[in-house]
Amino acid sequence: MPLGFHPDLGRLPGDAVGGSAAAGRPDESLHYGLGPKAVRVSLFTHDLIVVGAGPAGTAAAIAATRHGSKRVIIVDKAPPGRDKVCGDAIGPEGAAELVGLGLPGLLRAQERARSFRLTSPAGVSASGSPPVAGYVVARVEFDARLLQAAIAVGVEFEQLRVRSLHHEGGGTRVGEKLTAPVVIGADGANSVVRRAVGQPANTGKHLAVAVRGYAPTPAGTDELFIGWDSQPGGGLCYVWAFPLASGVTNIGYGCASTAAGGGRARLVRRLAELLPDFDVAGTELAGHRLPLSTWRPVPAVGNVLLTGDAASLINPTTGEGISYALASGALAGRAAATCTDTAGAVYMAELKARFGGHHKRMARIYPLLDIPIAVEAAVRACARDRVVFERILELGLGAGRLRRRHLLRFAAAAVLPQRVSAPRAEHD
Numbered sequence: 172m173p174l175g176f177h178p179d180l181g182r183l184p185g186d187a188v189g190g191s192a193a194a195g196r197p198d199e200s201l202h203y204g205l206g207p208k209a210v211r212v213s214l215f216t217h218d219l220i221v222v223g224a225g226p227a228g229t230a231a232a233i234a235a236t237r238h239g240s241k242r243v244i245i246v247d248k249a250p251p252g253r254d255k256v257c258g259d260a261i262g263p264e265g266a267a268e269l270v271g272l273g274l275p276g277l278l279r280a281q282e283r284a285r286s287f288r289l290t291s292p293a294g295v296s297a298s299g300s301p302p303v304a305g306y307v308v309a310r311v312e313f314d315a316r317l318l319q320a321a322i323a324v325g326v327e328f329e330q331l332r333v334r335s336l337h338h339e340g341g342g343t344r345v346g347e348k349l350t351a352p353v354v355i356g357a358d359g360a361n362s363v364v365r366r367a368v369g370q371p372a373n374t375g376k377h378l379a380v381a382v383r384g385y386a387p388t389p390a391g392t393d394e395l396f397i398g399w400d401s402q403p404g405g406g407l408c409y410v411w412a413f414p415l416a417s418g419v420t421n422i423g424y425g426c427a428s429t430a431a432g433g434g435r436a437r438l439v440r441r442l443a444e445l446l447p448d449f450d451v452a453g454t455e456l457a458g459h460r461l462p463l464s465t466w467r468p469v470p471a472v473g474n475v476l477l478t479g480d481a482a483s484l485i486n487p488t489t490g491e492g493i494s495y496a497l498a499s500g501a502l503a504g505r506a507a508a509t510c511t512d513t514a515g516a517v518y519m520a521e522l523k524a525r526f527g528g529h530h531k532r533m534a535r536i537y538p539l540l541d542i543p544i545a546v547e548a549a550v551r552a553c554a555r556d557r558v559v560f561e562r563i564l565e566l567g568l569g570a571g572r573l574r575r576r577h578l579l580r581f582a583a584a585a586v587l588p589q590r591v592s593a594p595r596a597e598h599d
């Protein structure tokens with residue numbers, strides 16, 4: 172039930188209207204009048220504070236506003252237009268989330284990814300069109316568009332590095348002056364909000380590390396490429412090359428942190444070895460962590476909700492995290508707006524309903540990627556059977572699932588002696 176905070180009644184004396192809130196002491200809500208017509212007046216500066224202006228945070232703020240929250244603020248340590256180390260690929264599920272947020276025009280036709288190629292460590296290759304379009308957009312551009320869309324629906328933005336949270340007056344204070352009954356932590360892999368609510372960070376095989384940069388796209392390259400790379404001591408790594416419409420390609424290499432022996436130098440060396448057509452030596456590379464969904468913190472503590480990377484929602488097989496960030500942000504924002512008092516509990520239940528089964532499936536599949544023969548079999552099955560290829564893409568790019576009939580096709584294509592078909596690019 173919305174609590175019906177009135178945007179003006181709820182402001183403390185001296186609060187700025189339409190901008191950041193002015194200093195003030197938070198307090199419990201005050202009730203005026205008697206019976207069902209009583210007006211509840213909030214003395215919080217905001218209905219919702221979102222920490223982090225990435226896909227999770229902007230989706231949360233937009234969803235909350237669309238579901239009735241009047242005073243929503245996003246705070247981020249960086250000014251608008253910050254870059255994010257990422258592969259820049261947005262899968263079909265991510266595109267669908269944007270439509271659900273009322274942003275169907277955010278991705279552009281020229282940013283569509285038409286063809287996908289997977290290779291195994293032994294060089295088996297499978298390619299084809301994804302069943303539904305994916306996109307590649309530089310994150311600096313994508314995140315700026317999302318923040319712009321949030322501001323356009325009335326969300327406030329303030330540059331603020333959050334260092335801790337303070338429980339005050341039945342809500343939470345962020346920084347010196349911002350207070351709200353609900354706070355959404357969308358502050359990424361190194362989340363301060365997650366730490367503030369006592370939740371540990373991912374480690375070991377539940378954490379991946381990756382480097383990426385932008386290199387000129389060699390002539391004739393237009394497909395998205397992911398190459399699985401096995402490690403001498405076991406552990407999955409992968410290289411990618413995702414061409415952008417602008418004529419550069421996002422190239423990168425990532426590993427589970429347990430398989431990343433040799434550190435950054437080894438990641439860069441394998442990137443150069445596996446992508447000989449790209450000028451890796453001349454490319455500026457940056458690295459970042461990926462908290463994989465095989466281990467996740469409790470997604471809400473009281474009315475502090477964790478979303479996106481702060482909730483460790485990255486797909487362990489591909490490193491895809493944007494669609495989960497958008498989806499979890501949207502769920503958290505809606506819960507904050509429509510069930511303010513119980514937002515944390517409602518969000519946890521909805522997140523579980525949406526992704527609980529998917530996370531269990533991914534946790535079962537993930538260890539198989541440490542077994543080279545299983546990776547070979549998977550890519551061989553993709554090369555031989557388009558349905559398997561599409562299901563594997565769906566699993567890697569969103570919340571897809573392998574049903575029993577797909578597993579049977581997978582097993583048949585992987586192990587039965589068959590003629591290996593040429594990589595397919597067409598789709599019926």
Ligand SMILES: Cc1cc2nc3c(=O)[nH]c(=O)nc-3n(C[C@H](O)[C@H](O)[C@H](O)COP(=O)(O)OP(=O)(O)OC[C@H]3O[C@@H](n4cnc5c(N)ncnc54)[C@H](O)[C@@H]3O)c2cc1C
Binds near residue numbers: 227460
């Ligand atoms: C190398 C690499 C490649 C990847 N490739 C892909 C890919 O191709 N496709 C895909 O879907 N996913 C990919 N991912 C994962 C994807 O980048 C993340 O899942 C996604 O960015 C998560 O979004 P988010 O909003 O949760 O966090 P982020 O995008 O990280 O946003 C967090 C925001 O919080 C802000 N912030 C952090 N700390 C504070 C603080 N203390 N106070 C205030 N603000 C703070 C940051 O400035 C930032 O704006 C990749 C990740 C890496 C590292």
